Every structure is written in C-alpha cells, then in structure tokens.
Amino acid sequence: MTQQRTPGNNFEERLLARLKAEVAERGGAEEASAGGATTTPAWRRRAPRLALGAVVAMASVTAVLVFGAGGDNAPAAFAVEPQEGGGVTVKIYSLRDAPGLEQALEEAGIKSQVTWLPAGMVCREPHYTPSIVHLPGGGTLGGMTMGGPEPFTFGIGSTRQWRERMGEHMRGEISDDEFRSSTPNLNLDPEAFRPDQSVILSGSPVPYDGDPEGGSVAHMGIAEGPVEPCEPVPARPDSSGPYGLPGSARDGADYTPSG
C-alpha cells in the first residue's frame, strides 16, 4: 500500500507517471500497428474501435494554417532549411516553381504532387485516392486546407520531435512567439508514409487586405496509389473554404474514401 517516498514525489506525481506509461504504451502500440508490427498488449483488445474513432475524427476535421503568396521581397519561391535536431523546414514564399518544390520534398523523403493554379481555379476531383497516414506516437493525418496572408512553413522530420516542441509550448517553457517562429505549421514525418503514399498539394492566390492576390489558399491531401495529373477547373462559386476563402472542387462526400 505504502510506496517509497522521495522528495517532490506524491500521489499526484506517481499517478501521473503511471498514466503516462499507459499513454506511451498506447502511442507506441499505435505506431507499431501503423508500421505493421504485431505486438498487442492485452488492454488493446478493444483498440480497433478506438483507432477507427481517431481516423474518423481526423477525416472530418479541417485544420486551417496560414501562409502567404510572398510578394516583392520574396527572394525565392521557397526555402529549405535544416531543423535543429534533424529534418528540414520548407518555407513557401510564393506559389511558383512547383517542380522545384516537388524535388525538394522528394530529397527530404516525401513524394508529392504540387500544383499551383491561377486564382479561382482548383483541381478536378477526384484525381487521386485519398488516404491517411498514422503518425508515430498516435494520431493521424488525412488532409488540411490552409489559407491566409502569412508565409506557410512545414517541417519534414520526426513527429516526436515536433510534439516535444508543442509540449514545451503548452507547458509554457517557450513563448508563443518563439514557438511560432521556430515550429512549422504542419509536420510531415517520412516514417509515417507507406511507399505508395504521397502528399498532394495544390493552391492558388486569393484576395487579402485589398490586394487581389495578397493571400493564398491551398489544399493538402494524402494519396495512396497512382495519382492523376491535376486538371484545373474553376472553383464552384458556392464552394467556400474556412474563413470564406474559396473551397475545393470536391465536397465532403468526395473526400471520404468509402463515400
């Protein structure tokens, strides 16, 4: 009943340690199952339902991140910078040089199709089979819509590293500004991708703050198997994305793999 007592150790801390071990085991098990490994702790026998819940949650959530079309000061369409602790951060300044960006992503370990389109245009959907990647440490990534006036950054590196950074931010160990300036909007972990999976990125300029092309909107999706070329079509006038930005040509039903 009574445990060894050490300084700074009490019931709450001991309980936290036990619960974190449970969470780590669960995250590790999810990682292992995503990678095809087979060890399943006894308590995870009811896991399929939980895992399905996570997938559905992710598929139905549209995250909004921000980036910008750059402008006169933009020295290049994008930049690839090494990340502290491994991996790279890709900063997109303007929607140009899609083939160059695809090559940079490939060199960092992510296959992709990047298509930058004129304002008001989107890819005709479906042009690929939507898929989901299971992130190491838990969670899934299925797709995102991004829009806004600021530069968009994404990291290519380990999920764990990215989460640790987020943990530091939530515990107040790093400031909001420091977090924002040093942490990519979105992290792509090459370890999470199966060989047949790739990232589909398309985007176009949108009006922002009086400038007809002052901002951008982009759609990021995960594909599995072959990907058709993007065929540009006008965005439906009634399709509106988050914050009133133009949405995709597809609707929710097209997005759902089973739908």
Added chain:
Amino acid sequence: MHEHGVGPQHLRWIGTDPDIFDAFYREHVEGVQRFVVRRVGDRERAADLTAEIFLAAIDSAPRYRAQQGTPKAWLLGIARVVVAGDGRQRERQRLGEERLRGSTLLDEDDAARLDARIDAATRSRELYAAMDRLPEGERAVLELVAIDELSLAEAATAAGLRPVTARVRLHRARRKLRTELEAAAIEPIPNKEDQP
C-alpha cells in the same frame, strides 16, 4: 493559466502522446480530485476514482468532438459517468481486471492531505446524498451546478444537454431538493444560477 492549457484542438492526442497528457493532467488533476471528494468520503475510493477518470479520458480522447464543450466540461462529464459507475469499477477490482488502482499509490502524507480535502467537502457530500431521489436527468445538472459550481452553460455541455433543457431541469431539481433539504434542516442551495 489557460494560455498554456491543452485546448480542444490537442485533446485527441492525450491518449497517445505522453507530453500532451502531462500538460492536460497537470491542468486538471486538482479539479478532478475536488470533484471526487465532493461525492466520495473514502480516501482510497477517491484515489481509485481519480485514476479511473483519467484512464477513461485517455480511452475517450479519440472520440472527442468540439461540441462536447471545453476540455474541462468534457472531463467532468466523464468523471460523472465514472463516479456513477463506481460499483462496476469495484466489480472489476474484485475480478482483478482493473488496469491501475490509484489507492496503491497513496502514502501517509498523501492520505492526510486527501483526508483534509475530504473533510472540507462534507457539506457537498450531504447535498450529493440528498440528490439520490431525483431523476437522473435532473440530478446531473444540479450536481454540476450546485456541487461543482459550473456555469449553467458548462453544466449543459458536461451533461450533454442543450442549455434550455439544462435550465428547465435545474429549476425542477432545485425545487424538489429544496423541500428535501428543508425537511432535513440542511441549508438550501443558493439561487445564484437564476441570474446568469
């Protein structure tokens, strides 16, 4: 405190990411313990239930939806279900099926601290016991408002009700309980929630 809290957008990761769980736990453990001792006067049961509530949150996190309210309201909704199902947990213990027994983590200092908390919550437990004869739907809202001091809106999301339904049930529950408390000579519940 809230600027570093685990927001709704991070909640689904608490079950699989130890760092995010750490932040979530530290933010809510005190609130959960207070919630429990307002209902349970036994130190070891309180410790067991605290562990059980966080385990249930870990299980439920992937199914969390923003409509279920703030992380705090969501967690207290889970806590209600766990405390109400206390008997089922004891059965699991008897069968040796539980995953983690919180009371095995208590030492003497913790016990004294927890007892002090339990003593401080005596009146809340009297109220809690007096609610026994209320219908479950009315009881849920009254518990969260009168015992846990949630706002009516927070109590509604924690109980999974629309605000207007919660308001109606709160009024009914308060009227019925007042009669009981007066009969038992316990101070009636103040009416502060009538003025939002």
